[in-house]
Amino acid sequence: MGLKTIQVETVAQAYLELLRERGVEHFLANAGTDFASIVDAFAKFRAERKTAPRPMVVPHEFAAVSMAHGYYLATGRPLAVMVHVTVGTANAACAIINAARAQVPVLFTAGRTPITEEGLPGARDVHIHWAQESFDQAAMLREYVKWDYELRNAVQLESVVDRAFEVMLTEPRGPVYLTLPREVLAQRLESISLSSPPRRQARSERLPDPKRIDEAGRLLAAARFPLIITTAAGRDARAVPALTALAEAGGIGVLESSPTDLNFPQRHPLHLGFVPAAGLDETLGEADVILVVDSDVPWFPAIQKPADDATIIHLGIDPFFSRYPMRSYPCDVPIVAEPSVALPLLAEAVRRHSNPADVAARTAKVTAEHRRRRAAWEATAAAQGTKTTIGFAWVGKCLESLLDDDTVVVNEYPLDLRYTAFTRPGSYFGSPHSGGLGWGLGAALGIKLGRPSSTVIATLGDGAYFFGQPTSCHFVSRAENLPILTVLFNNRRWEAVKFAALGLHPDGWARSTSHFPLTELTPSPRFEEIVRAFDGHGERVEDPAEVTPALKRGLAAVRDGRQALLNILCERAP
Numbered sequence: 001m002g003l004k005t006i007q008v009e010t011v012a013q014a015y016l017e018l019l020r021e022r023g024v025e026h027f028l029a030n031a032g033t034d035f036a037s038i039v040d041a042f043a044k045f046r047a048e049r050k051t052a053p054r055p056m057v058v059p060h061e062f063a064a065v066s067m068a069h070g071y072y073l074a075t076g077r078p079l080a081v082m083v084h085v086t087v088g089t090a091n092a093a094c095a096i097i098n099a100a101r102a103q104v105p106v107l108f109t110a111g112r113t114p115i116t117e118e119g120l121p122g123a124r125d126v127h128i129h130w131a132q133e134s135f136d137q138a139a140m141l142r143e144y145v146k147w148d149y150e151l152r153n154a155v156q157l158e159s160v161v162d163r164a165f166e167v168m169l170t171e172p173r174g175p176v177y178l179t180l181p182r183e184v185l186a187q188r189l190e191s192i193s194l195s196s197p198p199r200r201q202a203r204s205e206r207l208p209d210p211k212r213i214d215e216a217g218r219l220l221a222a223a224r225f226p227l228i229i230t231t232a233a234g235r236d237a238r239a240v241p242a243l244t245a246l247a248e249a250g251g252i253g254v255l256e257s258s259p260t261d262l263n264f265p266q267r268h269p270l271h272l273g274f275v276p277a278a279g280l281d282e283t284l285g286e287a288d289v290i291l292v293v294d295s296d297v298p299w300f301p302a303i304q305k306p307a308d309d310a311t312i313i314h315l316g317i318d319p320f321f322s323r324y325p326m327r328s329y330p331c332d333v334p335i336v337a338e339p340s341v342a343l344p345l346l347a348e349a350v351r352r353h354s355n356p357a358d359v360a361a362r363t364a365k366v367t368a369e370h371r372r373r374r375a376a377w378e379a380t381a382a383a384q385g386t387k388t389t390i391g392f393a394w395v396g397k398c399l400e401s402l403l404d405d406d407t408v409v410v411n412e413y414p415l416d417l418r419y420t421a422f423t424r425p426g427s428y429f430g431s432p433h434s435g436g437l438g439w440g441l442g443a444a445l446g447i448k449l450g451r452p453s454s455t456v457i458a459t460l461g462d463g464a465y466f467f468g469q470p471t472s473c474h475f476v477s478r479a480e481n482l483p484i485l486t487v488l489f490n491n492r493r494w495e496a497v498k499f500a501a502l503g504l505h506p507d508g509w510a511r512s513t514s515h516f517p518l519t520e521l522t523p524s525p526r527f528e529e530i531v532r533a534f535d536g537h538g539e540r541v542e543d544p545a546e547v548t549p550a551l552k553r554g555l556a557a558v559r560d561g562r563q564a565l566l567n568i569l570c571e572r573a574p
Helices: 011-021 033-047 061-075 085-101 154-168 182-186 210-222 239-250 282-286 339-353 356-384 392-400 439-450 462-467 470-479 495-504 509-513 527-532 544-559
Strands: 002-007 026-029 054-057 080-083 107-112 148-150 176-181 191-196 226-230 253-256 271-274 289-293 311-316 333-336 407-412 428-430 455-461 485-490 537-541 564-571
Touching: 002 011, 011 033, 011 154, 011 182, 011 191, 026 033, 026 061, 033 107, 033 182, 054 470, 061 080, 061 085, 061 439, 061 470, 080 085, 085 107, 085 439, 107 154, 107 182, 148 154, 154 176, 154 191, 176 182, 210 289, 210 311, 210 333, 210 339, 226 239, 226 282, 239 253, 239 339, 239 356, 253 282, 253 356, 271 356, 289 339, 311 339, 356 392, 392 485, 392 544, 392 564, 407 439, 439 455, 439 462, 439 470, 455 462, 455 544, 462 485, 470 527, 485 527, 485 544, 495 509, 527 537, 527 564, 537 544, 544 564
Parallel strands: 026 054, 026 080, 080 107, 107 176, 148 176, 226 253, 226 289, 253 271, 289 311, 311 333, 407 428, 407 455, 455 485, 485 564, 537 564
Antiparallel strands: 002 191
């Protein structure tokens, strides 16, 4: 450990040097007049042949933060994003909500409208510098960032930046917000002296209470029909084999509730599938002990709940999701710990307390149910392949046949995992449950940035594509050589809105008249033409027989260095 001194000319230069020393590889930005000193500092970096952080233009703030989100999913490392004062912050707000609910750290920064009207370098000199100022710029994000602050003086630069890293990387992780006034960035400075390496380490694994582990192990081992429910255990890849070992130790079935990650190998005989959109699954009512692993919504209480006498165990870094204003799931045994640390200990406790004959019987029962469900799903997908209209299940089945060990799929809603099974940690990422639509396209680009050798596929609905700032994303894909395949499930409507109306008013006017105002996205655009404007490969697909050939052509284009988009006209159940 020591002190490193770097020669600089401005605070902006010092800021970039500090980011470089802290391991930030890319600086995603949509710039404004507040970036003047940052622009100059990057010009100096280039003259000095400094390659990190590398500046990247992302022409919309929502896309920039979504890219940082995806990059973290791919690498486990945060990126820096900088936007233009209040207006850029507002454009990024929805993506920050997504990152917050997904526990993804982002160093999110914004310029601040100049504080002074005259007298200092960087003082106000254009009309917008008055109208863009707010009383409290961070207020619009404060509920969703873990920390916000404003850099006020060069003296505090290292302390402020290291505090940002410290907070965002402490579990549960999440975005932070730092504002950078133009006058401060322009402030003259001769050098910066900083700790190298930094002495503000945040990583420290949270260990479980041994008594709770033993208690949970006894309960699971003695259960008649234990069940595991998870949503995001796989956010740490180490938890996937650990969860598999636990399930095998006790002959325990695993059910996933709207998974955001690959949590459990989906063709494993103990995998029971997914909490369906209808919220009904017979195993939930049958289970007498349920282990909930990192799941914010393990079931929908208004539709179905476990038996009143079922014992509920919750395991996670924050198993009560303390940032959610309301969440009322029962918890008989809390285990507050990182799943990747706690699950191996729990597996050992289950082995210690289990009767091998009971484990074998449970394993056989769950395996039989797994095979029954999987056969039914395969039959549904195959039947759709014989229709004249393309079905969602058929697209999923066709896509699965083309996946390899180097492929990553980013799914914003339409891909039904019953028909496209994943088995490798890090091979699948689903959209955050905050509902900030449009996340998938930018996240896929961020994953490609973090894993350049991987083939990245974004499966999106037409509505998600509208929200995803597609022209900005296609621009970045071309400009930064980040080719991805976008598979558009185009059903020409807001499906969630339509089914919400049907669910709440099953005998209402919308059903009886077959008229669903505010749900139609017609006439549907020729989405395949949009990607062609950015030198990409675009196709429109309307025949089930053409789905696999089109996917092959799209993947070939991507692997040849061109982005591609398939506009597949399809229905959930044709």
